[in-house]
Amino acid sequence: MPTRPSTAPSSPRSQISPDHDWVDWVARAGLVAYGVVYLMIGWLAIQLALGDREGAPSSSGAMKELAQQPFGSVLIWMVSVGMFLLVIWQGLEAAFGHRDEDGGKRVAKRLSSAGKAIVYAVIGVSGVKVAIGAGTSGSKGQETMTARLMNAPAGQVLVAIVGLAIIGYGLYQVVQAWTEKFAEKLDSEGRSGTSGTAYIAFGKAGYAARGVAFVVVGGLFGYAAVTHDAKKSGGLDQALFEVLDQPFGPVLLCLIAVGLLCYGLFTLARARHLSR
Secondary structure: OOOOOOOOOOOOOOOOOOOOHHHHHHHHHHHHHHHHHHHHHHHHHHHHHOOOOOOOOOHHHHHHHHHOOOOHHHHHHHHHHHHHHHHHHHHHHHHHOOOOOOHHHHHHHHHHHHHHHHHHHHHHHHHHHHHOOOOOOHHHHHHHHHHHHHOOOOHHHHHHHHHHHHHHHHHHHHHHHHHOHHHHHEOOHHHOHHHHHHHHHHHHHHHHHHHHHHHHHHHHHHHHHHHOOHHHOOOHHHHHHHHHOOOOHHHHHHHHHHHHHHHHHHHHHHHHOEOO
């Protein structure tokens, strides 16, 4: 069984400079926005499991759902700005951060930060599109991207590589859940006491659910590569629809949806207890 990380303060979080408190503010504000996005995705996934196929349980679907709430346009812009703040944070980390690491490990972490910045930028742009009335379906956009990649030289191989990379990331998320490695993202206060126990539970459920979802997304890319059919690939929403169509699909989807909600809650907890 995994052991819970010590509640003693962890090694300092990679920072641009310990004097730059504004970096923490940017990170915390962005994490709140990201947590809201995942809470909406989890809610849409629960609605899907209960038979409502109107919404799309994806980041773009979450933005569209936010737009339908009271003061929806304000919420959309606030969340979109929050995602761009995360882009700034991870961009700085990619360029200057992770200085507590050496050699290849530092390079790997900086590349990871760069990848996260791209993902956050995509979500932020989808929010802006929804805000100005130009939003499109996440699955259709994913299909178009896959089709373009498929038509490139050695396109099937490239799509298969993308699928394997996504599956690998999903498995990494599951490992994070099992080992509780994600707890290092919380400061010592966030890992102690009753609240700390709750945050760790949220994280375990959230990382496990995200891992399963990413493995399914990667599997869809792999199937698209084998069949040479870009329509077989898809994003998070398409993956959750695939889960729904399996035996005991609604039950499985409910479990994943609850996990995604938990990931949103963990992200909000991280915004409050960001490890320095």
